[in-house]
Amino acid sequence: MLSPRATRTVRWLHLWTGVIVGIQIILWVASGLVMVIRPLDEVRGTTLRRDPPALSLPVGLPPLVGVEKLELGQLLGKPVWKVTDGQGKRLLDAATGEPITITAVSAEAIARAGTTLRGPVTVREVSPAAPASDWRETKGFAVEFADDVRVYVNVQGEIGAVRTPWWRFYDLFWGLHILDWQDREDTHGPLIIAATLMALGVVLTGALLTIRHFWRR
Numbered sequence: 001m002l003s004p005r006a007t008r009t010v011r012w013l014h015l016w017t018g019v020i021v022g023i024q025i026i027l028w029v030a031s032g033l034v035m036v037i038r039p040l041d042e043v044r045g046t047t048l049r050r051d052p053p054a055l056s057l058p059v060g061l062p063p064l065v066g067v068e069k070l071e072l073g074q075l076l077g078k079p080v081w082k083v084t085d086g087q088g089k090r091l092l093d094a095a096t097g098e099p100i101t102i103t104a105v106s107a108e109a110i111a112r113a114g115t116t117l118r119g120p121v122t123v124r125e126v127s128p129a130a131p132a133s134d135w136r137e138t139k140g141f142a143v144e145f146a147d148d149v150r151v152y153v154n155v156q157g158e159i160g161a162v163r164t165p166w167w168r169f170y171d172l173f174w175g176l177h178i179l180d181w182q183d184r185e186d187t188h189g190p191l192i193i194a195a196t197l198m199a200l201g202v203v204l205t206g207a208l209l210t211i212r213h214f215w216r217r
Contacts, residue, residue: 021198031177045162075157107141111151
């Protein structure tokens with residue numbers, strides 16, 4: 001088994017590795033608890049959404065050039081074409097082919113029609129100059145209800161995200177969990193890898209000391 005000198009070395013490694021990585025281990029446990037304490041559908045606001053009604057097919061499609069993606073969808077019960085091309089993402093009226101622009105008024109109507117939320121709202125435009133803190137897209141509208149639930153509507157009239165207060169709390173702890181506090185997306189960054197290796201060292205040295213303790217007994 002381990003010699004006295006090797007035991008002292010393992011204890012020293014266990015102690016100081018534990019001191020260095022101990023705070024992060026606490027954050028891992030705490031953030032893990034936060035992430036499992038509520039159902040994920042509730043965190044994402046999925047339970048607040050409504051399914052759209054059935055849609056009848058339009059008569060035809062206007063001529064288009066250089067289309068990268070084309071989808072048939074609906075906007076407040078009306079059929080629309082969702083076009084992605086060199087100009088970006090846009091909407092066309094499926095009956096007339098005329099372009100449709102999402103406004104603050106229509107964004108509010110979309111948010112109310114697509115969710116079960118009610119009450120007064122505040123609508124603001126999301127742009128590269130005024131981005132949202134909890135939504136990745138840079139164009140659209142944020143429709144905020146009185147209970148601090150935000151419904152984000154993109155330029156194609158879709159509900160891009162529903163952000164509840166619990167989601168923002170969850171997102172904060174997710175950033176702490178993966179050691180990416182700014183973007184909260186990188187799950188394989190150098191910090192998380194180094195912290196995980198050090199935590200593994202704490203566990204292994206602790207296991208060696210435990211085995212030695214029972215071996216001597």
